[in-house]
Amino acid sequence: MERNIVAVLVKNHFGVLNRVTSMFRRKGFNIDTVTVGETENPEVSRITISFLGTDEKDQILKQLDKMPDVITIQELDREASVSRELLLIKVKNSAEVRQDIMSIVDVFRAKIIDYASDAVTIEVTGESSKLSAIIELLSEFGIIEMARTGLVALARGKETALNVDEMVAAQKQI
Numbered sequence: 081m082e083r084n085i086v087a088v089l090v091k092n093h094f095g096v097l098n099r100v101t102s103m104f105r106r107k108g109f110n111i112d113t114v115t116v117g118e119t120e121n122p123e124v125s126r127i128t129i130s131f132l133g134t135d136e137k138d139q140i141l142k143q144l145d146k147m148p149d150v151i152t153i154q155e156l157d158r159e160a161s162v163s164r165e166l167l168l169i170k171v172k173n174s175a176e177v178r179q180d181i182m183s184i185v186d187v188f189r190a191k192i193i194d195y196a197s198d199a200v201t202i203e204v205t206g207e208s209s210k211l212s213a214i215i216e217l218l219s220e221f222g223i224i225e226m227a228r229t230g231l232v233a234l235a236r237g238k239e240t241a242l243n244v245d246e247m248v249a250a251q252k253q254i
Contacts, residue, residue: 172199
């Protein structure tokens with residue numbers, strides 16, 4: 081199955097995220113990741129959703145487009161966009177494995193953001209496959225806890241979810 085990434089610009093109002101994600105639930109789509117945050121305009125939020133499947137994808141996008149709080153929808157092609165995730169992972173630490181952990185951190189261009197004699201917390205950013213790979217390698221040391229964000233993604237080049245005319249119209253809607 082194909083992984084789809086969609087950026088949905090919405091009015092920054094209470095309950096909008098629930099209505100958008102409920103649309104996916106009603107259509108039987110499982111959302112892999114969802115991230116939400118304000119855009120350069122505090123009255124507009126960007127919801128980035130990744131999900132598997134191609135069946136009925138166009139139908140769900142049309143349904144989303146009809147929602148009153150949705151300003152615009154942008155499908156992000158994996159080749160024509162840049163996407164990243166953030167992983168914070170806490171791993172058991174001891175003198176015997178410390179150097180091995182540090183080597184993995186270096187290879188993945190990660191950062192140690194908290195250090196204790198019995199645990200180390202590592203920050204990793206990158207594509208989903210990179211995060212999955214470091215999780216697999218660090219699991220042999222004992223993962224204590226981890227938190228992984230969803231994808232954030234932007235189209236490459238000057239392309240945006242809203243062109244200038246749409247942004248002006250969106251401002252009037254809000």
